[in-house]
Amino acid sequence: MTYCVAITLKAGMVFASDSRTNAGVDHVSSYRKMRVFSKDGDRVIVILSSGNLSITQSAINLIAEDPREPGAKRTLYDARSMYEVAEMVGHALREVRTRDAPYLEQSNISAGASFVVGGQIAGGPPRLFHVYSEGNFIESTAETTYFQIGESKYGKPVIDRVVTPETSLLEATKCVLVSFDSTMRSNISVGLPIDLLMYRADTLRVTFQHQINESDAYFNMVHQRWGEGLRKVFTELPNPDWNVGFEQ
Amino acid sequence: MTYCVAITLKAGMVFASDSRTNAGVDHVSSYRKMRVFSKDGDRVIVILSSGNLSITQSAINLIAEDPREPGAKRTLYDARSMYEVAEMVGHALREVRTRDAPYLEQSNISAGASFVVGGQIAGGPPRLFHVYSEGNFIESTAETTYFQIGESKYGKPVIDRVVTPETSLLEATKCVLVSFDSTMRSNISVGLPIDLLMYRADTLRVTFQHQINESDAYFNMVHQRWGEGLRKVFTELPNPDWNVGFEQ
Numbered sequence: 001m002t003y004c005v006a007i008t009l010k011a012g013m014v015f016a017s018d019s020r021t022n023a024g025v026d027h028v029s030s031y032r033k034m035r036v037f038s039k040d041g042d043r044v045i046v047i048l049s050s051g052n053l054s055i056t057q058s059a060i061n062l063i064a065e066d067p068r069e070p071g072a073k074r075t076l077y078d079a080r081s082m083y084e085v086a087e088m089v090g091h092a093l094r095e096v097r098t099r100d101a102p103y104l105e106q107s108n109i110s111a112g113a114s115f116v117v118g119g120q121i122a123g124g125p126p127r128l129f130h131v132y133s134e135g136n137f138i139e140s141t142a143e144t145t146y147f148q149i150g151e152s153k154y155g156k157p158v159i160d161r162v163v164t165p166e167t168s169l170l171e172a173t174k175c176v177l178v179s180f181d182s183t184m185r186s187n188i189s190v191g192l193p194i195d196l197l198m199y200r201a202d203t204l205r206v207t208f209q210h211q212i213n214e215s216d217a218y219f220n221m222v223h224q225r226w227g228e229g230l231r232k233v234f235t236e237l238p239n240p241d242w243n244v245g246f247e248q
Numbered sequence: 249m250t251y252c253v254a255i256t257l258k259a260g261m262v263f264a265s266d267s268r269t270n271a272g273v274d275h276v277s278s279y280r281k282m283r284v285f286s287k288d289g290d291r292v293i294v295i296l297s298s299g300n301l302s303i304t305q306s307a308i309n310l311i312a313e314d315p316r317e318p319g320a321k322r323t324l325y326d327a328r329s330m331y332e333v334a335e336m337v338g339h340a341l342r343e344v345r346t347r348d349a350p351y352l353e354q355s356n357i358s359a360g361a362s363f364v365v366g367g368q369i370a371g372g373p374p375r376l377f378h379v380y381s382e383g384n385f386i387e388s389t390a391e392t393t394y395f396q397i398g399e400s401k402y403g404k405p406v407i408d409r410v411v412t413p414e415t416s417l418l419e420a421t422k423c424v425l426v427s428f429d430s431t432m433r434s435n436i437s438v439g440l441p442i443d444l445l446m447y448r449a450d451t452l453r454v455t456f457q458h459q460i461n462e463s464d465a466y467f468n469m470v471h472q473r474w475g476e477g478l479r480k481v482f483t484e485l486p487n488p489d490w491n492v493g494f495e496q
Contacts (some may be wrong), residue, residue: 067343239416
C-alpha cells in the first residue's frame with residue numbers, strides 16, 4: 001500500500017510519499033514513490049505515484065530523460081507548462097496500461113495506478129494535478145488545496161481541519177507528518193521512510209528535500225506529542241450528561 | 249453510505265449507527281441501521297447493517313419475529329447463543345443474496361451487505377460479531393475490541409488511540425461520538441441522526457438508547473471542543489527545526 005500527499009499553498013508546495021511496496025505477502029520492500037525532475041531557474045516537477053509499481057515505473061520512464069540517450073525522445077523537460085506535464089503523464093500511463101493491463105488481468109492483477117503531479121515551469125504559476133488511472137486528470141483549486149493517493153482516509157481529517165491556502169510551508173509540512181502518523185498507526189502497510197519535498201513558489205528550484213526514517217527526531221516528537229495531545233483533548237471532553245440510569 | 253461501530257468492553261457494549269441512505273443521486277433519505285431484539289432478563293441482540301438496503305432489510309426480516317404470525321418461523325428469539333445469532337444472520341444474508349444478487353448484478357448494482365451483531369443471551373457472555381457479505385463471520389477479541397462497517401477509516405484512528413477493554417461505557421460512548429464527528433466531517437454521505445445504544449454486561453436489558461440529531465447539545469459540544477482541541481494540539485506542536493534554507 002501507499003500513502004502520498006501534496007498540498008499547494010500561496011507560499012509554495014509540500015510533497016510527501018511513503019516507501020512501502022508490497023508485492024505479495026512475503027515480498028515487502030522499499031521503493032521511492034517520489035520522482036523529481038528539476039532544472040534550476042527553469043522547472044521543478046514532482047511526481048508521486050500509487051498503484052502497480054511496474055505500471056507507474058514504466059509510465060514515468062516513457063517521459064523521463066534517459067541520460068544514455070539524451071534528446072532521443074520528448075521528455076518532461078520539453079513540456080511548456082504544468083498542464084502539458086499532466087497531459088504527458090496521463091498519456092504515458094494510458095500507453096503502458098494499454099500494453100500491459102490485458103496480461104495482468106489474465107492473472108487477476110490490478111493495473112491500476114495514479115499520480116499526483118505538481119511543480120512550476122518558468123513563465124507559469126505553480127500547479128498541482130491528480131492523474132487518475134484512466135489518464136484523465138483534475139487540478140487543485142482554492143477550495144481543494146491538496147491531493148492524496150493510496151491509503152488516504154486515515155490521514156485526511158487533520159488536513160481538512162488545519163490547512164488553508166494561507167498556511168505556511170513549514171506548518172503544512174508539520175500537518176503532512178501528522179497525517180502520515182495517523183495513517184501509519186491505522187495501516188501497517190504504509191511505512192517509513194517518508195520522502196519529503198518543499199517547494200517555495202516562484203523560486204524554480206527545489207527548496208528542501210528530506211527523508212524521514214525511524215531515527216528522525218522531529219517525526220518521533222510529532223508522533224509522541226500528537227498522540228498525547230489527542231488523548232488529553234479526549235480526556236478533557238466531558239462524558240455524556242444524559243440520564244443513563246446507572247452510575248459510572 | 250453508512251457508518252456503524254460497536255465496541256465491546258468489560259463493562260458492556262456500545263453500538264452506534266448513522267441513518268443516511270442514498271439510493272441514487274437525488275434519493276437521499278433516512279433509514280435506521282440499528283435493529284434491537286430484546287426480552288428483559290432473557291436477551292439483548294443489536295444488529296447494525298451496512299450495504300444494499302433491500303438486502304439487509306430482507307435478511308433481517310427472515311429472522312425477525314413477525315407480530316402478525318408469531319411462532320410461524322425460527323427467529324432470533326429462538327437462538328440459544330450469540331454464536332447461533334451470528335450464524336442465523338449470516339445464513340439469512342446468504343439466502344437473500346442467492347435470491348436477489350443475480351438480478352441486481354444485471355443492472356450493475358452491488359448486492360454487498362454486512363452486519364455487526366452483538367449482545368447477550370441468558371447463560372452466555374456478551375459477544376460481538378462481524379458478519380461479512382459472504383455470510384461468514386468473525387468475533388471480537390481482547391486485542392480487537394470493536395468492529396466498524398461502512399465508511400470506517402476516517403473514524404478509526406481515535407478509537408485505536410483511546411479504547412481498551414477497561415474503558416467505561418460512557419467514555420467509549422464519547423469516543424464513538426468523536427469517531428462519528430471525524431467521519432461526518434470528511435464524508436458528507438454519513439449523516440445524522442445517530443442511533444446510540446449502551447448495554448451494561450449481564451443486565452440482559454437495554455441500558456440506554458438515544459437518538460442524536462442536529463440539536464443534540466452534547467454532540468454539538470463534542471464537535472466544537474474536539475475540533476478546537478485538535479487545532480490547539482496542532483498549533484502547539486513546533487514546526488520542523490530542519491535547516492530548510494529560508495525564514496518562515
